[in-house]
Amino acid sequence: MTTSVDRPSGQPTPLPGYVPPAPIPDGIKDVPGLLRWETTPREEAMALAAELTKESFTYDEVYGRFVTVHQYIDAPPRAVYEYLTDIRHLNEFTYSTRDFAPTDVPDVYQGRDVLLDDVTKIFMRIDGDPDALTVDIRCAWDQGEELWMNYLHRIVPAETVLNKPGSVVIWTNCRHPYYDKNPYPELAPSPERPWVGDMWPLFYAGHQVEMDNLKKILEHRFGGDAAS
Template sequence: MSSRLPALTDLPGDIDGLTRIETSDRATTTPIILDMLRSVYPHDQVFGKYCTVEEYIDAPPAEVYRYLSDTRSLEEWTYSLRGFTPVDEPGLWLAYDRLGDATEIYTRTVANPESMTVDYHCAWDQGKHLWMVYLMRVVDARIVLNKPGSVVLWTNCHHPFYDENPYPETAPPQRTPWVGDFWDMFAAGHMLEMQNLKAICEYRSAHGLPLTPAWMGE
């Protein structure tokens, strides 16, 4: 059956990396897909450019979203971010990442209630260029798992600044590690923090407590 849509009519049919049923039938494509499957995957192949973790949380999605959208929730469910205080610039928060000793970390939260996305724009040492972006989305589990609760997706992209500090002049002189030194551990570390998020939300939900404490709503 031919399509009435002008799909890719403006492009040549032999583009490298393009695999579509019109040019590669199922018999041809199946071996390609099977070759992409591995029983063991190199860590860098899975987490070298992007780091994504996900988890089911037995708590209402709107409440999980509301909790995440408050920057101060990071004080509770992250492993090492502590002491959030607002700065003069509206929406910008200063805290300390104890993973980097006494490292200052700046955070601005960009949230969308319609899509339930929560993006944390962060940076060590300075608050002018928030290049560390933590992308999170809350999904209603009834849609994707056919049961109540939430699915939380979390992705980080390997920004080139992880490889080299772009603002060395703002770093405290006594600090040895750079945030990018921990990239290989991001997946495990983020899953640990996701389990923190799950434990906190599920405990409060099961005990009839608001997921977002009153002190966050102040």
């Protein structure tokens, strides 16, 4: 299945009377440096694209500012959404976030992140949009007043984008400046504990592994082939 267009038969037909925009619309006349067909011929654009397409990319080139991991999961989108928005499941699919207890602030939980020691506090709130199937896990180490770490998830029906049942999960972290400098060093359980941002060069690996945990757990429960 893909996105089918609801028309009895045949192709959608353009309505009469259409006037196309000017080749270089007014709104972009003064914008420098655009790469558009009218001003950069096909051959030149293809050559530029080929130049940008390197045989290999360094970690920083790909994951320096944004870390996105992707996964196909053979489970219904709604099931993935329900799973990801239940904070108790963090205990299951993450490597090291555990034991979230509710606090006196609605929807904010306190738990532990045992990635580096046994006592680092992590505060967390999960904001989900059930229609858009977005799940944003907002959290922070040591303190719960600024939840600046954002794990942005989007769940997409695989029917639409891969022509098969199940879900695609897209998970992005953006490099917030606090990753580079702990804004509350005095709240760390010890001055020797490294900062979460020191691990940025391992985020791709760490998040892909947790996404793979998620896939294994959900396919075990919901998957067609996996569950049989």
